[in-house]
Amino acid sequence: MNDLQEGFTCSECIEKCSLFKALTKDELEEVYEHRYDTTFRSGEVIAKQGSPISHIVSLSTGLAKLVLETPGKPDILLTVVKPTTLITSPGMFLDNRYHFSIVSIKETKACFISMTIIRQLFERNHEFAKRFHRSIGERSIMLYNRFRNIIHKNMAGRIADSILFLHKEIYGELNFKIDLNRSELAEYSNMTKESVSRILKELKDEGIFDLTSDHATILNLDRLEQIAKNG
Amino acid sequence: MNDLQEGFTCSECIEKCSLFKALTKDELEEVYEHRYDTTFRSGEVIAKQGSPISHIVSLSTGLAKLVLETPGKPDILLTVVKPTTLITSPGMFLDNRYHFSIVSIKETKACFISMTIIRQLFERNHEFAKRFHRSIGERSIMLYNRFRNIIHKNMAGRIADSILFLHKEIYGELNFKIDLNRSELAEYSNMTKESVSRILKELKDEGIFDLTSDHATILNLDRLEQIAKNG
């Protein structure tokens, strides 16, 4: 791949990702020089919980899930990230390790930028540092809400939450091809895959939401939001 | 209160709080000038979720809980903080609002430092900024573990977790006067106060942990840790 092409793919990320927008032309040059692309198939681990953060991951295309792993226990799916996102992590300025795994959930291109460069940019570019920390804060606040949802809501409410999250934050349409299977929906909603099936059936029977194989359709957004608030 | 006395109370905080240690003498002077103390009785709100972060709170004496509030739902007790801690918050560089409430759980002296000063220190003192962000990251990682504990463990495991947290992080002794009532233990462990009573009775019957009124005694640390890992 020549420089021009690289410039092209990166320019997309720069446009969509507020973190990159804080960088000067020279700084971006430097990032170009210390980055590399890799393409992952669905289900492949992009970064493993516990491993050192040698490079920071930026999603170029595809989708990835952030999961909390615990030996002998089911995974906890924290969130789904879409392009173009620089995946910040709270361990970056502590133990320099990943505290969750990043796993692709469809064909995904990830860009790896050397952490050394990121640290240098941190020292030099105050605005970049600020946005970086803001991003970590955002994920923290997101987590507070995940906590609330999982603790306070019943199964239907939690599934409604998942669907609304995917609709609003990821796919943006009432109709979408879902990239999470039933088990992953379960891991996001803190329930079993069997219960996911049952709740999905209820939602379909009531004409609120239809998930047939991987084709999702929100039939009644108002009721879905009501169920998410619920009861 | 004269300058000498103020200097004395503050010097304690400076010794115990890594955040303050990053400041120069001049910077500390400036903090002194833009701070004020208030004493809170047990149960009083030190900072309210949703309100603007005009001042950053540093606990001087006493204990406080950080709680997630949700209208019409029970509170979620995120953690307990002890002196001397500068209570950082993920909203500080986002919407500048508290995303949890800070509530005293015993007679507590809190020191309020103007956020304007904190922001200035941020620009000038890189090390201070670094430690600040580290602290936010630490709370984030703590939250991941809270997530795991609440999702993966049964009631006994969750109560054992609470006790071990209080023992290791807060009181440091096998014997301690607990400042959380049964409801607060329930809010920390995601269960009802009735269930807390029942589990505490079991732990007492098995000679593992005794909580009589507010006097807590860990009788068998090994078994308690085993229950926390559990099963």
Place this chain on the structure above:
DNA sequence: AGCCTTGTATGATATATATCACATATACGA
């Protein structure tokens, strides 16, 4: 085309935990 694996659905049952009702203790003010 048939076979095997993997994902999904669904019913019967088990189980953890909440809820409700009440009892007891402890603190607190008149």
Place this chain on the structure above:
DNA sequence: TCGTATATGTGATATATATCATACAAGGCT
């Protein structure tokens, strides 16, 4: 000292959700 409020304990029952067993469907491979 009493009476009232508040925190805690305990039992009986209800309920949400998991588990287990099995069936069905859809792809991929030979």
